[in-house]
Amino acid sequence: MTKDKTILRALxxxxxxxxxxxxxxxxxxxLPEYRATRxxxxxxxxxxxxxxxxxxxxxxxxxxxGFDASILFADILLLPQAMGMDLWFETGEGPRLSTITDQxxxxxxxPADAIHDHLAPVYETVRxxxxxxxxxxxxxxxAGAPWTxxxxxxxxxxxxxxxxxxxxxAENRAVxxxxxxxxxxxxxxxxxxxVQAGAEVIKxxxxxxxxxxxxxxxxxxxxxxxxxxxxxxxxxxxLPIIAFPRGAGERYADARAGIGADCIAxxxxxxAEWVADNVQPGGCVQGNLASSHxxxxxxxxxxxxxxxVDALSGGPHIFNLGHGITPDADPENVTKMIETIxxx
Ligand code: CP3
Numbered sequence: 001m002t003k004d005k006t007i008l009r010a011l012x013x014x015x016x017x018x019x020x021x022x023x024x025x026x027x028x029x030x031l032p033e034y035r036a037t038r039x040x041x042x043x044x045x046x047x048x049x050x051x052x053x054x055x056x057x058x059x060x061x062x063x064x065x066g067f068d069a070s071i072l073f074a075d076i077l078l079l080p081q082a083m084g085m086d087l088w089f090e091t092g093e094g095p096r097l098s099t100i101t102d103q104x105x106x107x108x109x110x111p112a113d114a115i116h117d118h119l120a121p122v123y124e125t126v127r128x129x130x131x132x133x134x135x136x137x138x139x140x141x142x143a144g145a146p147w148t149x150x151x152x153x154x155x156x157x158x159x160x161x162x163x164x165x166x167x168x169x170a171e172n173r174a175v176x177x178x179x180x181x182x183x184x185x186x187x188x189x190x191x192x193x194x195v196q197a198g199a200e201v202i203k204x205x206x207x208x209x210x211x212x213x214x215x216x217x218x219x220x221x222x223x224x225x226x227x228x229x230x231x232x233x234x235x236x237x238x239l240p241i242i243a244f245p246r247g248a249g250e251r252y253a254d255a256r257a258g259i260g261a262d263c264i265a266x267x268x269x270x271x272a273e274w275v276a277d278n279v280q281p282g283g284c285v286q287g288n289l290a291s292s293h294x295x296x297x298x299x300x301x302x303x304x305x306x307x308x309v310d311a312l313s314g315g316p317h318i319f320n321l322g323h324g325i326t327p328d329a330d331p332e333n334v335t336k337m338i339e340t341i342x343x344x
Contacts, residue, residue, distance in 0.1 A: 210247015
């Protein structure tokens with residue numbers, strides 16, 4: 001591992017003249033080469049479990065754009081599948097899972113050390129990538145944070161307000177906490193294996209953190225991510241961790257201390273100026289261009305990109321979007337964003 005990698009330097013707290021760049025969902029349906037490889041694999045999950053093709057789609061945006069980081073191609077829902085739950089994707093609708101509603105469902109989950117056979121293709125993807133990536137490109141491994149993954153395991157699908165998970169939390173807290181604790185244990189083992197296979201940085205996606213309020217945010221978003229972070233850092237000294245409690249709003253200000261993460265990723269609901277004043281003083285930040293600019297482009301894309309770079313130029317910053325790039329994005333707009341950042 002070399003500290004010449006710009007992402008690692010930013011994560012270590014260095015303020016760079018030009019922020020390093022990557023994009024959430026940078027391997028995705030907006031790229032024709034991704035759509036071709038996905039068709040070759042058959043479907044999305046087959047692509048995730050085909051190590052050669054998953055590595056290929058991970059490399060595609062690196063070849064096309066020269067991003068400073070690549071993120072392992074996989075999905076946050078592979079872990080519940082490895083724990084014994086059913087998982088499938090309905091075309092045009094998104095993920096579907098079997099559901100957990102009672103203690104028997106928690107008891108049926110496989111223990112943390114029994115997930116690795118199922119996830120072996122993911123670890124193999126990481127090994128291929130750590131061989132094949134350009135030497136300046138950082139390899140990021142990831143998992144969903146326990147709360148976000150639990151919302152899918154409890155509802156059996158994505159939900160606009162995470163209602164079923166909130167209901168279980170209110171009605172049967174022991175079962176709810178059983179899901180969170182099982183996931184926290186399994187996530188530690190899963191990520192530790194990604195690091196052993198060659199991941200240099202770990203990112204935790206808490207995409208639905210914003211629907212947890214007050215003490216629940218501390219107990220079910222921050223605390224599980226803190227436990228995962230502390231254990232991974234104990235096992236892998238020096239491992240940088242990026243945490244993304246999406247939708248945290250003003251709670252972004254104390255997320256770094258609450259989690260112990262090296263970098264806090266922010267969505268686009270907070271301004272870059274607010275982030276500079278309230279999140280960046282503690283260390284590296286990542287984000288927060290609205291992904292809609294990748295669809296609409298034009299002068300607004302350029303001026304908003306410049307505004308974020310300027311606002312966060314006084315401290316460590318990794319340029320990224322506020323959420324994943326969408327299938328309707330124009331690949332040319334990504335080029336334009338990168339030129340705006342790197343070309344001044
Ligand atoms: O960022 C990357 O490029 C790395 C790979 C990655 C994917 N999903 C690939 C993917 C990562 C890090 C994720 C995380 C993920 N997956 C999250 C957290 C981040 C977020 O977006 O909030 C969540 C909630 C999921 C669950 C998930 N996976 C949903 C809800 C969907 C359907 C939505 C959609 O865009 O269709 C997926 C599918 C998915 N995961 C796709 C990709 C590239 C699209 C699948 C396809 O090719 O059809």
